[in-house]
Amino acid sequence: MFRVLHLADLHLGYRPDLPAPVREEVYRARNRVLQAAVDLALDPRQGISLVLIAGDLFDNHRPEASLVEETIRQLTRLEAAGIQVITVPGNHDEITYNDAVYRREAGRWPGLLVTDPMPAKVATLKVKGDTCHLMAMAYTGGVTRVDGPLKAFPPAEGEGVNLAVFHGSLDWDGGERSLPLDGEALAAAGYDYIALGHIHRGGQRRLGRGLAVYAGMVAGKGFADPGTGSWTIVTLGDGPARVEQVPARVTPWRLVDLDVTAFQEPEELETAIREALDPGALMQVRLTGSLAFDLDLEGLQARLGHPCPYLELVNETAGWTPEILESIAAEPTIRGLFVRRLQEKLAGSAGPGEAEVIRRAIFRGLLALKGGSR
Ligand SMILES: [Mn+2]
Incomplete structure (x- = not known):
């Protein structure tokens, strides 16, 4: 086992x-993930x-030289x-x-680097007294033959643990550009x-x-690609494979949708955002619904300060509630005139597509008239 x-x-x-400072911080943190993985593997x-x-x-395929050195150092541990x-x-x-890191560094890459362009038995390892047959491949453009899901997998060996490693997608949905793997053929192997x-x-x-x-x-x-936040550890060689997930100490990305329709004042929105925040996460708060007040996104962002490693507010509201628009349209001001004109256009619009464009124009126009940018 x-x-x-x-x-x-x-x-x-x-x-x-x-934005630059957060980007570099997140970049450095991500590059430390391999060290965390190696620390976990070395934990008795x-x-x-x-x-x-x-x-x-x-x-x-061509990472920075310093990153390559650090990666080799970690794998050597x-x-x-x-x-x-x-x-x-x-x-x-x-x-x-030709300049791929795995070609340039193949000579000193720690452990076994798989280079076979088609599924193959690449090694038989002795792992803690167990025999372990390893099947794998390295997708190689122009050499790997793919004209549909890969089916030609070498059969499992009779004795020992049979382990396969592939980077690809199980069962092709047609839209997937990466290596498609045939599930039935894999099961049969x-x-x-x-x-x-x-x-x-x-x-x-x-x-x-x-x-x-x-x-x-x-x-x-x-x-949109927030990660799992956990490590995958498998026990093999003693009955069926057993998988466990171990929490990883990584900064989570969290996306929260917040419907603003019920809020009457900006302060209520600010409070609701604070309540939705996770102080340890990189956060995006997407505002949805309709607005009953002027939304000053920059001002709101400034008032919120830095409550978490990163906070991004995104306005995806449908704009102001009809009541607010009516009251703006009644103003003897430029923005009143602007809203009246566009509401006339809206009343005579050709269809839902055009109406949506006009609604967005009202929304953006009103923000522009206030000096806002979103
Ligand atoms: Mn990937």
């Missing part, structure tokens, strides 16, 4: 789309004997402690290119555990007698 730390999609070197309480990296260790490490290139850190990378939200599925698991991305890339 042995325990495996299954990693995938660390995306080291990724810089999020955030975890009893890890094997570390699998199922693709997209790096965010691109595993080797020095007698923990075996297997690296499979992904689609972000594709091995295809008879592996005990299929360590997958590529799907960042993680997940697992029974495949024949084995278990296919997406470890998921531990540290998020953004509000």
Whole structure:
């Protein structure tokens, strides 16, 4: 029996789309995730004997030299402690290119670096006395033959644990550009555990007698790709594969939708935002519904200060409530005239598409007349 730390999609070197100081902070924190993984693997309480990296260790095929050095240093710590490490290139850190990190550093990459362009048995390892057959591949543009989901997987060996590592998508939906894997063929191959990378939200599925698991991305890339916040540890060699998730200390990305329709005053909105905030998270608060007051997003953001590592307010409201618009339209002012004109247009609009454009024009126009930008 042995325990495996299954990693995938660390995306080291990724810089999020955030203002400069926060971006660099999040970038540095993400690059420390590998060290955290190695620390976890070296923790004697975890009893890890094997570390699998199922693709997209790096965010691109040519990461910064200092990051490459640090990565090699961390993986060497595993080797020095007698923990075996297997690296499979992904689609972000594709091995295809001549200047790909895995081509340039192949000679000194710690552990086993998988380079076979088609599914193959790449090694038979001895792990804590167990025999472990390892099947894997490295997608290589122009060499890997894909004209549909991959089906030609080497069959499991009779004795020992059969372990597969792939970076791709189980069962092609047609819109997926990365390596498609045929679930039925994988099930028929008879592996005990299929360590997958590529799907960042993680997940697992029974495949024949084995278990296919997406470890998921531990540290998020953004509000739409927030990461799992947990490590995947697997016990093999003693009955069916057993998977456990261990919480990781990473900064969460959290997106909160807040309906503003019920609020009468900006202060109520401010209070509701404060209540929705997680002080340890990178946060986006999306305002929805209709506004019963003037929304001064910049002013609101300034009043909120820095209650968490990052806070982004996004106005996705439908604009002002009809009552507010009526009262603005009644004003003997430029903005009153503006609203009256556009409301006339709205009354004679051709269809819902045009009406929506006019509503947005009213909303943006009113903000512009106030000197606001959103
Ligand atoms: Mn990925």
